[in-house]
Amino acid sequence: MSFANANVLITGGAGFIGSNLAIRLIGAGANVTIVDSLIPEYGGNLRNLASVHGLCHLNISDVRDPHAMRYLIQSKDYLFNLAGQTSHMDSMTMPFTDLEINAHAQLSILEACRQYNPAIRIVFAGTRQVYGRPQYLPVDENHPIRPVDVNGINKVAGESYHLLYGDVYGIPSTVLRLTNTYGPRMRVKDARQTFVGIWLRLLLEGKPFEVWGGEQLRDFTYVDDCVDALLLVAQDDKAIGKIYNIGGEKNVSLLHLAKLLIEANGGRGEYALRQFPDERKKIDIGDYYSDDTRIRKELGWMPRISLEEGLSRTVAYYTTELKHYI
Helix, strand or coil, X not given: CCCCCCEEEEECCCCHHHHHHHHHHHHCCCEEEEEECCCHHHCCCHHHHHHHCCCCEEEECCCCCHHHHHHHCCCCCEEEECCCCCCHHHHHHCHHHHHHHHXXXXXXXXXXXXXXXCCCEEEEEEEHHHHCCCCCCCECCCCCCCCCCHHHHHHHHHHHHHHXXXXXXXXXXXXXXXXXXXXXXXXXCCCCCCHHHHHXXXXXXXXCEEEEXXXXXXXXXXXXXXXXXXXXXXXCHHHCCCEEECCCCCEEEHHHHHHHHHHHCCCCCCEEEECCCHHHHCCXXXXXXXXXXXXXXXXXXXXXXXXXXXXXXXXXXHHHHHHHCC
């Protein structure tokens, strides 16, 4: 897989997944442009790009700005469209902001591509949240779409726009539905991006973290495995117009995950088991784990990093880096 000299644009590239992707692409010889608003609530952090400082172009702008995106997408070979509002609770308290970022801005980006760079290869970061409460497990790509919050509804719109513009205008796009991605550079300030982040922060600060419920089953994708999938679908024509689930190496209960996280910290730390807060319980999806057979069979992707190894790597990263993320 070669990205040498490719011109790549990453929206949300100073965020968690985007920065890990940027680092990998720069190492592969790509010319990387990052667009990120660096709005504090949305996860962008310049520390994420410290290891590639001066090796990529950072444009501080918002994907909601059509003029900026019109300029940025020109002459690019690839667009990894990762920018988004990820907080489920924020989407319920600020629904119109979620609509602007996760739906309206996506349509605006695609319009810019249609007018100024229709050959650009796009990979859109979707979410397992679009499925809502599973009707069966594991959840495959044919599962009904029934989101339980505003974020899920707008993410459905975002991915649908990408596929529509592929069908009608020939803009080659692929959707990856991600699930519980974790690892170095994830947001740990709060639970806006993933609850694993706030668990980790409290653990390293020597404070107990809360496990709500505890019996819910989840699968978790280490960020390097997620980046592998992003790069793979971007360069395989079989992926054009397709939706793929990305899953994890195995599924575990949240209670078991808490114990594994403490083990990764050398056995240091504790958690408190709590009932779900009422406002969270209304939008919790219960058990969820992905059926990612499609991408494994069609493209050969599979997770390489075990959950135990991924948690160990993540704890090691934040043991020295935590001060830059709180």
